[in-house]
Amino acid sequence: GHSFPTRRSSDLTNGGGSGMSIKRQAFIKLDKISVQNLKLGLEFDSVLTSSLEDINVEGCYQGIIHNNVSGLSGPNSMRWSKVRVASSTTNGIIMGAGSASHYDTLTVEGNGTQSTNNCGIVLTSQSDQLAGNVVFSNPYFELNAGAADLYIDNASTYPLVVTIVGGIFARASSTRYTTNCINVNSSGGDRKSTRLNSSHLADL
Secondary structure: OOOOOOOOOOOOOOOOOEEEEEEEEEEEEEEEEEEEOOOEEEEEEEEEEEEEEEEEEEOOOEEEEEOOEOOOEOOOOOEEEEEEEEOOOOOOEEEEOOOOEEEEOOEEEOOOOOOOOOEEEEEEEOOOOOOEEEEEEOOEEEOOOEEEEEEEEEOOOOOEEEEEEOOEEEEOOOOOOEEEEEEEEOOOOOOEEEEEEOOEEEEO
């Protein structure tokens, strides 16, 4: 049989393995998965559509990466529900911004390192994709550290619309916090629109 190392604390050095790496798929579905204390929790590379439910990623050097689909678009028709990413040493989630994507009840907490460019979520479109629209329903951000809880960059020459419904961005510590709750950029030069609906930026 195989002997595997036991890692009982958060990965602070980028030295562990990966929980799961999935590449070049049109659609994948994952549910009821917990990944802890690894170099990278979950990686989706050139996966067009994913459905995630009841996922917990905690204590990894980097939480989840869901890249854009090379030469095609951002990930489209995404459906994530009850996904928690916590205590990542660097970024919690790095994801491409495609179209018709819905992230419901995300919990993003304790990710990043103070005085760095780390973010809870980094959401970016790629330069050659068409217009994108992304909805976050009831997301909860708390005790992330670095540049932003949510960083959005439209690298495309087409519009990107991000809607946040019922979100909470909680700043609960004077020593661990992000510079901005939400940071929006347009490196591609086209329009970006962020809509807040019944969301709360809280200093607890």
